[in-house]
Amino acid sequence: xxxxxxxxxxxxxxxxxxxxxxxxxxxxxxxxxxxxxxxxxxxxxxxxxxxxxxxxxxxxxxxxxxxxxxxxxxxxxxxxxxxxxxxxxxxxxxxxxxxxxxxxxxxxxxxxxxxxxxxxxxxxxxxxxxxxxxxxxxxxxxxxxxxxxxxxxxxxxxxxxxxxxxxxxxxxxxxxxxxxxxxxxxxxxxxxxxxxxxxxxxxxxxxxxxxxxxxxxxxxxxxxxxxxxxxxxxxxxxxxxxxxxxxxxxxxxxxxxxxxxxxxxxxxxxxxxxxxxxxxxxxxxxxxxxxxxxxxxxxxxxxxxxxxxxxxxxxxxxxxxxxxxxxxxxxxxxxxxxxxxxxxxxxxxxxxxxxxxxxxxxxxxx
Numbered sequence: 001x002x003x004x005x006x007x008x009x010x011x012x013x014x015x016x017x018x019x020x021x022x023x024x025x026x027x028x029x030x031x032x033x034x035x036x037x038x039x040x041x042x043x044x045x046x047x048x049x050x051x052x053x054x055x056x057x058x059x060x061x062x063x064x065x066x067x068x069x070x071x072x073x074x075x076x077x078x079x080x081x082x083x084x085x086x087x088x089x090x091x092x093x094x095x096x097x098x099x100x101x102x103x104x105x106x107x108x109x110x111x112x113x114x115x116x117x118x119x120x121x122x123x124x125x126x127x128x129x130x131x132x133x134x135x136x137x138x139x140x141x142x143x144x145x146x147x148x149x150x151x152x153x154x155x156x157x158x159x160x161x162x163x164x165x166x167x168x169x170x171x172x173x174x175x176x177x178x179x180x181x182x183x184x185x186x187x188x189x190x191x192x193x194x195x196x197x198x199x200x201x202x203x204x205x206x207x208x209x210x211x212x213x214x215x216x217x218x219x220x221x222x223x224x225x226x227x228x229x230x231x232x233x234x235x236x237x238x239x240x241x242x243x244x245x246x247x248x249x250x251x252x253x254x255x256x257x258x259x260x261x262x263x264x265x266x267x268x269x270x271x272x273x274x275x276x277x278x279x280x281x282x283x284x285x286x287x288x289x290x291x292x293x294x295x296x297x298x299x300x301x302x303x304x305x306x307x308x309x310x311x312x313x314x315x316x317x318x319x320x321x322x323x324x325x326x327x328x329x330x331x332x333x334x335x336x337x338x339x340x341x342x343x344x345x346x347x348x349x350x351x352x353x354x355x356x357x358x359x360x361x362x363x364x365x366x
Contacts, residue, residue: 006143006226009219010152013052017155020047049159052151057104061092061113062355071347076112079131082245082341085138088112093119093355095362097261101134103145110138116355117268117363119348120294121257121301127345129250132242139241142234143227153227156220160213236332247339252330256305259326263308265363267300272363290356291349 020043027040066073073091080087088101088110096115103110112134122130143149243251257264272293349356 002226002229006149006223009223009226010052010148013050013152013155017047017050017052020044020050022047050155052155054105054108054147054151055102055154057090057092057111058094058096058100058113061094063090063092064351069348069351071345072114072351075127075343075345075348076131076135078341078343079128079245080135083132083136083139083241085135086110088135088138093352095355095359097121097265098258099130099134101137108147116352116359117265117297118257119352120356120359121264121268121297122254123298124343124345125247125250125339126254126257126298127348128339128341128343129242129246129254132245133238133251133254136238136241137234139234139238141230141237143230144234149227153220153223156216156223160216160220235329239329239333243334243337243339245339245341248333248335248337250339251333253305255326255330256308257301260304260308263304264301267304268297269363271296271300272360289353290360291353293360294349294356 024040024043024045024047027036027043030036030040064072069091076091077087090104090109090111092111092113093116094113095117097117098115099118100113101111112131114130118130119127137145144153239251
């Protein structure tokens, strides 16, 4: 019944968006130009905003070809073979202390994005565990990867963000006496009628947008509540498969490392800035190879994990807005899984050196 309700909500969103587009197009072309043009445009905009669309790849990700990163592609293919899933079509890297996988575009192309800081902070077993955690999500049963339920959730999230009031466009800021005085001084006179009309319209639209945003938020939360059991089951299944391939201890270390992101990034930034002085020494340091620098990062991350050996009871599990907590994921891991794969990924560091250099530069710049 729960899955039927989830698919029913998704079908309603699909039908309503297509209906708004069709009705809006009909109103815009009826006795053109006529009074029906304005509601037709509004319906077209609403249909376009609510139309379920596939998510895109993460921004600022640098795609890596097989020629540029043969070692990384080889490791990814070995992990995919161990998991029993198809390999991703796109392998990319970015500067985030994270990793991501999913399907993008209408063609549902599978992608894998490896964060250079996180990759550099893990040893060989941890890298295999990271890939297994992300690639294991391609197994069937995850509602966030479904073209029906996943696309609807993405569209509802986009629409909810559009209705969120912006700080720089807030009505309270525009009504601030200091703002009014500055505007009056700049234009050389009192506030005009056009600005007053804008404020009146905002006053009238504010309760409408507030109600719409609240209703949309409730709808999305209820929809995610319907998907939550299947999402939790899919995450636990992916974790168990990753533990079989990479080992339970390595998977637990990766989960803990991702939860400790703020602390580890602070240490890595301090390590990247060590000895950074002005003048010729700074220029020489920026031109120096970064591989010897990042080679010490797995030990730094291990020290931070040793200071936090117990997984927290809460925290985002790194799988969207409705995953199990980190503590639940670590507790559900098989306790005695040694891992089937022990791959050497040291060759990937040389392939990712351009990304490492940009990452180190960003860390030094703050």
